[in-house]
Amino acid sequence: MNNSSGGGSGGAQRHLRSALRGITGGGKQEGMEVDGDAAGRSRGHRRNAARSGGPLDQSGRRKDTPYNKPSGKSLSSRIGGSINPNAPVNAPKGKKRGGRDARDDVLRDNRRVERVEKEQHTKMGVLIKSEEMRQWLRSKVIGPGVVDMSNLPNDPWLLKEGLLPPGHKEAPSNTGHVFWKLISQTLETPEQKIHTLSLANNNFTNLAPLQKLPICLPYIRALDLSGNPIHKSDELKHLQSAGEAKGKASSGAGSLKNLVELKLDDVRFRIELLAQPGGAEKYQHDVLRRFPGLLVLDGVQLNRIIFPLERKPIVRRTAEERKPLVARPFTYPFDVRPSFEENEAVHQVVMAFCQKFYTLFDANRAELIYAYRDDATISISPNTLPSRSWQASEVTASRSQRPAPVSFEAWTSLPGRNFFRTCTTIEQRTATLKSPMDKDELIRWWNTRVPRTEHPLTDASKWSIDAWYFDDNQDRISAVIQGEFKELPSGTWRSFTRTFILGAPAPDSPAIAHNWPCVVLADTMVVHSYLGTGSWDGKSTLAKGEVTIVPPGPAAAVGGEDAQKASLIAAVRQRTGMNAAFSELCLSQNGWDVDRAVINFGEIRSSIPPDAFN
Structure with missing residues (x-):
């Protein structure tokens, strides 16, 4: 086929589409349809024509006057055959016959x-x-x-x-x-x-x-x-x-x-x-x-370990009922403490376990295998959210001399057990959960994958241990250990939280044979950037401003006005250092207003007898 303006069959098809637009007056006649590719290109030609200000003739050249429809003979001679413009074109199976029909259906x-x-x-x-x-x-x-x-x-x-x-x-x-x-x-x-x-x-x-x-x-x-x-x-x-x-x-x-x-x-x-x-x-x-x-x-x-926590019911009070509660100073039953053990028996078991466990974890991890029951579960996961180690601010005063943060790669490559981010499939979840059933694999993992550590075993201030009976039968103990360790060989300090579920060992178990006071049922360790000991070192207190510490006891048992007075007395004691009797006397002489009582205390401080502070 010869073509005056285009090269090959592509140019001839473009000229054919241009001619068809001329025959139908710029659109498709009823019963006429062009294939999907041609239709798309035809729309492109129309957009180009609109932008350029005029239609294209059959050779692709721009004309300043509207296109005149050629005769059927001229058209058929140019494309090498005859076309009946009223003959229907078979539409693709399953599609509307015309683009306009499809658009109309969508609009409807x-x-x-x-x-x-x-x-x-x-x-x-x-x-x-x-x-x-x-x-x-x-x-x-x-x-x-x-x-x-x-x-x-x-x-x-x-x-x-x-x-x-x-x-x-x-x-x-x-x-x-x-x-x-x-x-x-x-x-x-x-x-x-x-x-x-x-x-x-x-x-x-x-x-x-x-x-x-x-x-x-x-x-x-x-x-x-x-x-x-x-x-x-x-x-x-x-x-x-x-x-x-x-x-x-x-x-x-x-x-x-x-x-x-x-x-x-x-x-x-x-x-x-x-x-x-x-x-x-x-x-x-x-x-x-x-x-x-x-x-x-x-x-x-579901067979799962669930802590027996009870949810307190929501109490909705009216504005009048809330007024005396707002007027009463806020109190805590206890201040910040380094550790919590439910009783002396729990304390002795957990302390004996920790002393032996962390000594071996630093020196000889293979010996730890006897502390675990065969069906125990073990996992280690990093928490990399803190962007900079707090060690820098405690070790070096000058910002320019701070050591660069050490990478968490040794811990993230274990990999971690974050079920939302890095451990999202059952295969990953299984791979990151270790068990003593395969003792050789567990020891290999401890010795080759988990970085070596050095815990401050002789400094009790670096540790926080919370332990309590896991259930009413008192045959299992939950122990949450928080502390720090030096990661080796980098020498950087990390903080950690490690939760153990401990149980009584069987009489003929390896734990008894190796002098373990208890056996590990579950071991979950989370490694953090260095966080210090400020959460439990005794230097921080909850008693600030109007907030006071009122231990549970007789003061908590009395109700109404007596309970409110007890909390005010405790607030004055906290802020002045006076004993309960003189704090109550000071309050009664200042209309039971804590701020007034404290101001008055400051004004007459030199005249207050020493026995007021006993």
């Missing part, structure tokens, strides 16, 4: 969606103010604090009112927020919170409609999402706070921090995961790393 769909959304907003605006909807919500309560909002697409009342539930593909995006807020306002009272909610079989393909659920109903302890075709486990992020989704430890607003039971039976991503090799472990790990407080998953009790 958009208008329909906008119309449905507007209708739903109008209906919702009317119904949320009606007693009928509130009565419908009350009918969903099947027990104290238990609400059944399952199978909403087939709910008779919603169908009658034409109201689309959360999760419906045509429901407005804020429908879920409206529903959860209405449930909170209608069904919750200060005495009774919603703690169990079923959202089973609601056609949720994603959990975006549940994004405001933790804010509106934060006290939920059990949630049922069974039977929903949720595509990915990542959708569970909508039930987490922004901080949790990014891997932060603090939950913040928008978190189901009370959630202990979750049901995901017949959920799509669960079915797909369980069908994979090792899918059960992957599924459980993926859910637990998002909700670490879960105790029951899909109706099965």
Whole structure:
């Protein structure tokens, strides 16, 4: 084919498209369609023509006058054949016949969606103010604090009112927020919170409609999402706070921090995961790393170590009830202490264990193997968040002479067990958890991978040890050790927190044979940048300003006015150093005003007898 302006078949096709535009008056005739690539290029030619101020002729040259349609003979002779401009072109299978038709369909769909959304907003605006909807919500309560909002697409009342539930593909995006807020306002009272909610079989393909659920109903302890075709486990992020989704430890607003039971039976991503090799472990790990407080998953009790902590109920007081509490100075029952042991028996066991354990950890780690029960778990993880070691400010006064921070690479390469950042799969989680069952591997890991250490074993001020019975049977002890060590061979100082679960050794165990006072059931170590000992060295105190330390005892047992006076006396004692009798006398002479009493004390300090300070 000859072409006067283009080289090869590409130029001829461009001229053909230009001619076709001329035939149809700048657009496509009914029944005419150009293939997808040609259509895209044709649109590009039209944009170029609009920018340049005029159309192109068949040879690609710009003309100053509108293009005149050539005769059919001339056109057919130029492209080497005849074309009937009214003949239909076969459209690709499964697509609309014309681009304009497709655009019209999209516009019609958009208008329909906008119309449905507007209708739903109008209906919702009317119904949320009606007693009928509130009565419908009350009918969903099947027990104290238990609400059944399952199978909403087939709910008779919603169908009658034409109201689309959360999760419906045509429901407005804020429908879920409206529903959860209405449930909170209608069904919750200060005495009774919603703690169990079923959202089973609601056609949720994603959990975006549940994004405001933790804010509106934060006290939920059990949630049922069974039977929903949720595509990915990542959708569970909508039930987490922004901080949790990014891997932060603090939950913040928008978190189901009370959630202990979750049901995901017949959920799509669960079915797909369980069908994979090792899918059960992957599924459980993926859910637990998002909700670490879960105790029951899909109706099965999880075998986990959980600290027996009780949550105090939230007490809501009126402004009048808060006034005497605000007027009373704030007190702590105890001041900062270096360590805490529940009793002398716990103290003796933990101190004997630490003295032997850390001596061997520095000198001969292979001997530590006898201190662990065979099914014990061991892990080490770095916390690299502090940007600069505090050692620099304590060792060197001049900023220019501070040593450069030493890399954490020796610890991060272990690797760490941060389930949100570096340890996100079940394989990584398993690889980073060590066990004495393979003694040779554990000793090799200790000696070749974990950096050598040197602990200040002779300086008790460098250590903080908190220990208490793990359970009511008093057969296990939880010991939290905080301190510091010198990392070798670099010589830099690190801080650490190490948590042990200790148990009584069996009579014929290796622990008894090697004179261990107890056996290790779990060992979790976190390495930090150097933090010093300011958290427990006794130099810091909580008693500052109006804050005082009032130990529990007779003063805490008395109530009303006597308790308030006891706290005021303690405040004056803290600020003046006088004993209780003279502090009470000073307060009574100054209208029980702490500030006035302290000022008066300063004015007459020289005349106060010495026995006031005994």
